[in-house]
Amino acid sequence: MLTTLTRRLLDLVYPRRCASCDALLPTERDLLCAPCAGSLVPAAGASCPRCAAVYLDLAGGGRHVCGGCLAKPPPFASAAAAFAYGAALQDAIARWKGRPDESLSAALCALGVVALAQAGARSSWPDEAIVVPVPAHRKRVRRRGFNPAGQLARAVTRWSGLRLVSRGLRATHAAATSRGQQRGAREQRVQGAFRARERLVHGRVVVLVDDVMTTGATVRAATRALLAAGAREVHVAVLARAPL
Numbered sequence: 001m002l003t004t005l006t007r008r009l010l011d012l013v014y015p016r017r018c019a020s021c022d023a024l025l026p027t028e029r030d031l032l033c034a035p036c037a038g039s040l041v042p043a044a045g046a047s048c049p050r051c052a053a054v055y056l057d058l059a060g061g062g063r064h065v066c067g068g069c070l071a072k073p074p075p076f077a078s079a080a081a082a083f084a085y086g087a088a089l090q091d092a093i094a095r096w097k098g099r100p101d102e103s104l105s106a107a108l109c110a111l112g113v114v115a116l117a118q119a120g121a122r123s124s125w126p127d128e129a130i131v132v133p134v135p136a137h138r139k140r141v142r143r144r145g146f147n148p149a150g151q152l153a154r155a156v157t158r159w160s161g162l163r164l165v166s167r168g169l170r171a172t173h174a175a176a177t178s179r180g181q182q183r184g185a186r187e188q189r190v191q192g193a194f195r196a197r198e199r200l201v202h203g204r205v206v207v208l209v210d211d212v213m214t215t216g217a218t219v220r221a222a223t224r225a226l227l228a229a230g231a232r233e234v235h236v237a238v239l240a241r242a243p244l
């Protein structure tokens, strides 16, 4: 009772705002205002089944392997994304990663899981598969207070019914999770940045979860670490994927 009252008082003082443009929201449950929510591009239907690259020009249809994957197939067996990375979602994710906010985290993870379900991601994952998040280096976790990929992995686990193995991978140096570099530089920096725990992943099919996939260098490095530790197969699931 008191907590509900406190919550309402807090809402009067600090009403919830759109996680992208700061517009006041009509209810405390919303994440984005209507125009920002309308700018989201679900990956369902129009994306590469190998790397989840979203085809923005094929809205509503188009599921063929992209040129990049044909030329050089990625080490993972499949990839699924909830949304194209950009616009309002990019702002919301930046806020989510900026500081711990339970309601923002829950709303984003729920939104992601619904869109992953619509994209048919679960049908690529066998029932005995385990869910492993891309880890953040402990220094980064200490600074940020949480690992966004870990929270998304928990949501994916609850939805899919698969088992969460949150310590299947570890980040061996801080560069493993630094973002926003040029493709070549990132590929080099993340090479060897992850180690998989063999006793947890050997012989398993792994659903590897990350929040954002841009060049794909991070999930490729994490996949190679899992395969080197004897994982049978790796499928990638992300909240947001850079469009082609």
Ligand SMILES: [Zn+2]
Pocket: 018, 019, 020, 021, 022, 023, 032, 033, 034, 035, 036, 037
């Ligand atoms: Zn907005």
Ligand SMILES: [Zn+2]
Pocket: 048, 049, 050, 051, 052, 053, 065, 066, 067, 068, 069
């Ligand atoms: Zn592709």
